[in-house]
Amino acid sequence: MAISRPLRILQAGQDLGVVRIDRGATWLAPARLFLRQNLAIQILEGLVAGILVGRLLPASALAPLSGLGDGFIRLFQMPVLPFLSVSLIAGVGRLQFAQASRLLGRSALVLIGFWLVVLLAVLLVPLGFPSWHDASFFKPSLLQAPKPLDLTELFIPVNPFAAFAETQIPAVVLFSLALGIALIAVPKRQPLIDVFDRIAEALLGISAFVARFTPLGVFAILATASASIESSQLPRLAVYVVLQGGIALLLAGLFLPLVIAGVTPIPVRQLLRSFRTPLTIAFATANMLVVLPILVELSKTLLYEARAAHLAPGVSEQELKDQVDLPVEVLAPLALVFPDMGRLLSLAFVPFAGWLTGNSISLQEMPGFLLTGLASAFLEGILAMTFLLDRMGLPSDLVQLYIAIDQLAVARLGTLLACMSVIALVIIGTWVSLEGFPKRFRRLVPAATALAVFPGFVLLSRVGFQLLPKPVNSARDQLMHQDFALAKGRAPVVQGWTPVDQPGDWQAIRRAQAIRYCVHEQDYPMAYRNADGELVGADVEMGMLFAKQMGLKPSYVLIDRIGNENDPRPDGLQALERGYCDLKLSSDVMAPMQAARTRFTDAHLTYGVALLIKGSALSSKRQWSDLVEVQGLRVGLGFEAPFLLRLVAGWLPQAKFISSQGTDALLKALQEGRLDAVLVTAQQGASWNVLQPNLTLLVPQPLKSLPAARQLPWKSAALAGVWNAWLRFQEMDGTRQTVYRHWVEGIELRKDKS
Known part of the structure; x- marks a missing residue:
């Protein structure tokens, strides 16, 4: 008979409770083995399992894991902000004014130095991008105006409770x-500071409890994140991972340790060796x-040992402890609040998104x-990235890609x-507040020399990427092979210019x-015609669906955008007035005259105005006012x-405008340098950019x-009414949005194969 026995599980020095395991159930052997492992190993296994599950299972099966x-x-985030606040209040409240001024002033110089180094690294990252030209489908966020960065609102709270609620x-x-500094002048403040200390310990207890479920959380996060990344994107994503990951490792494992060794003993x-274990856990959990x-x-x-060897004999252990404890306890929460080097290095995603x-x-x-x-890095990571993408004129939808590869x-x-940057700030800040900055900079030469490794790594990475086969332009391949999202069959094209009997007359169409x-x-x-020569596209599919639901047989006539006397098309x-069709299906901008x-149907779409340009001459002109200043713009x-x-x-009052037969002819002129820009709609321009x-x-x-x-013939009021009424139904059931997103945004649909 199976015997059940209790097993008390200890991981990472914490008692996780009692789990009762049936020794006779052999199918539970993997669970027993998993629970006996330490937490770091469990997390790594959850990470690997999540990636595998996300790549193998369909998206529908992963939906519960997202929640x-x-x-x-x-x-995990719930106790963070209260912990940072009470820790900072208690730490600053313990200090004396002179001590606080010296500690914070010198530590600020160290922090600014770290910022300069990592921003230099971000500046180097684009140099490692290979010359793989690519583009993406239209993103709706391209038509969203960037939100201004209000530093006053960001830093100065009118209502502190609202700042807590909004995670500012x-x-x-x-x-x-401010509250901690005010406490310095309050007599008998120690009992209140002790209360803050106990609250901070309780909040850390919440984090420790949640950390027990990290393997499960990491599994769920990585499963949904890996499923959102298409295989065709992997080569280009690898560029970002290699460059940012390599720089992160060089900073954490080489530069910062050399700086600490140069400033302290x-x-x-x-x-x-001392920080090996916490660094491993932080890497596995992605949570500091x-x-x-x-x-x-x-x-x-480490500071106790370094100070003990540095001070003259006779200094008591308690005095040594007091000298070290207060600066460390103040700088640790402060280091978490101000942008660390890891957070600033993530800014490299914005140039990567542009590339x-x-x-x-x-x-x-x-x-x-x-x-x-740097200013936006004070915001929460996803909010900061969304703001920066908007600010630089890039699709903010790319923040989903940022989340996926970040996780x-x-x-x-x-x-x-x-x-490592927090460790460096705490140790160096504490040391220089007690001993001052080093008077001899020879000990910092190794750290300065290590900086030369960064451009070498970036350039070598670029050379390596250039040697690899260029990835397939997946967006172009998708655009040229995409099938209808909902419609069935092919769109028949009529050859020649035979007029329709009673064009646009609804009753004649029905007959x-x-x-x-x-x-x-x-x-x-x-x-447009796809790679197989078939007529496809958003407008074509809407015409197919209308004909299907109205019991009609559709056919299509191809026309030019601008008439040409030497071309019979x-x-x-002209096509409407000559009676060549019942309805001009193309979604064109309404010209009032x-x-x-x-006759126009109801407006069903709003186009955003954009420019297709070549080279970098106009790429920084992100405002119409900037373009107005460009002389001789063609x-x-x-x-x-x-x-x-x-x-x-x-x-653009200063520009010279040139019309042509169509966008393809204009883009040929742009490629040959005969034009500086081509004015297009953002939705259509994105697809041309893919090509x-x-x-x-x-x-x-x-x-x-x-x-x-x-557009319809002038005497087509009935057909216009039928079309407008039908389109409202397509809006209500989501058909129009599905077709639009399929063709314009490139969102592929999985059709029911039954």
Whole structure:
């Protein structure tokens, strides 16, 4: 008979409770083996298992894990802000004014030095990107105006409780510092400080309890994160991981230990050996808070030993302890609040996002980007990254990619660097507050020499990437092979120019049980021929769905965007007036004066105005006001309606405008240097950018928007009414949004194969 026995589990020095295991159940053997391992090994196994499950299982099976991972992160974050606040209040409140001034002033100089080094590293990262031109589908966030960075609101809280509720860390820090400094002047403050100490211990207890479930949380997070990354993205993501991860390792394992050894008597080998265990745990969990107490105690121990060997005989142990404890206990929470080197190094994702989407950040923009990045680093990581992507004119949707690769790899290396930077700040800040800065800088020569390794590593990485086969342009491949999202069958194309009997007349359409559409050719992603020669696109699919639900047979006529006397193919107005189709299906910008000759359906889409450019000459011109100052600007236009020409001329009064047969001809002129920019809609420009990734899609601010609709013959009021009513149903059940996102945003759908 099976015998059940209790097993008390001890991991990482903590009692996790009693688990009753049935020794007779052999299927529980893996569970018994897992529970007997230490916490760090369990976390690593959860990490590997999460990646494997995320890559192997379908997204629908992983849905429950998303909530589990989100709940784990929220539990871990719950005690962080209160802990930082009470620790800072208690630590500063213990100090004397002169001591606080010396400690904080000298530590601030050390912190600024660390910031300068890591921002220099961020500046080097783009030099390692290989010349793999690529672009992405349209992102809705391109049409969202960037939110301004209000440093006053960020740092100065009107209501401290609101700052806690909204996780405004800089405001919470300022409030806590002010309260701690005010406590210095309060007599008999020690009982209150003791209360804050007990609260901090209780909050750390919450973190320690949640840390017991880290293997499960890491498994859930990594499963959902790895599932969100497409295999085609891996080569390009590897570029970012190698560059940022390599720099993080060089900073954490080489530069910072050499700086500590240069300023203090603590040798590099002793330093790394002492902090080996907490650094391993921090790397595995990607969370520095769980090892904070260990970092504090080990820092005190190393400083005790260094000070004891440095001071003259006769100094008591208690006096030595008092000299070290207070600075360490003040600097440790402060180091967590101010941007650490790991957090600042993550700014390298923004230049990477620009390279990934074909919108690289120019050298002229780098100083502003670094300063803005330093200020935004006081925000929570995801909020800061969203703000920076918006600020630099990049799709903020890329923050999802940032989260995924951060959780998979970069966050662990970043946490390792963050831990070492906290250790360095605490040890060096404490030492220089007691002993002053070193008078001889020869001991810092090894650390200065180590800085030369960074550009060498970046350039060698670039050379290595260049030797690898260039990854496939997955977005282009998808665009040219994409099938309809919902519609079935093929879109038949009519050859020749045979007029329709009673064009646009709904009753005639019903009698013939057929409807003919006009669409622009090569109107990516709305109507175009794919790699198989089939007519596809968002407008084409909506026409197929309308015909299907109305019991009609669809057919399509290909027209030009601008008429040409030497070409028999008509433009949209000519096709409608000559009766070649019942409905011009292409989603074109509404030109008011054309309403006197044709009928418009209701506006169903809002286009954002963008420019396709080549090279870096205009890449930093992110405002319309900047473009206005460019003399002799040559801009290509894919339309010639007088109203639209006057509208665009108002935006760029100094520019010279050139019209052409279509966007493809304009882009050829841009590639050959005969144009400086081509004005397009952001939605369509993104698809053209996918096809020609050496170009850059620029969405100038403030955003300019244009309404889009479809056109019909003037006497087609009934057909217009039927179409508008039908489209409202497609809006309500999500059909239009599904088709739009499939073609414009490149979101592939898994069809039911039954």
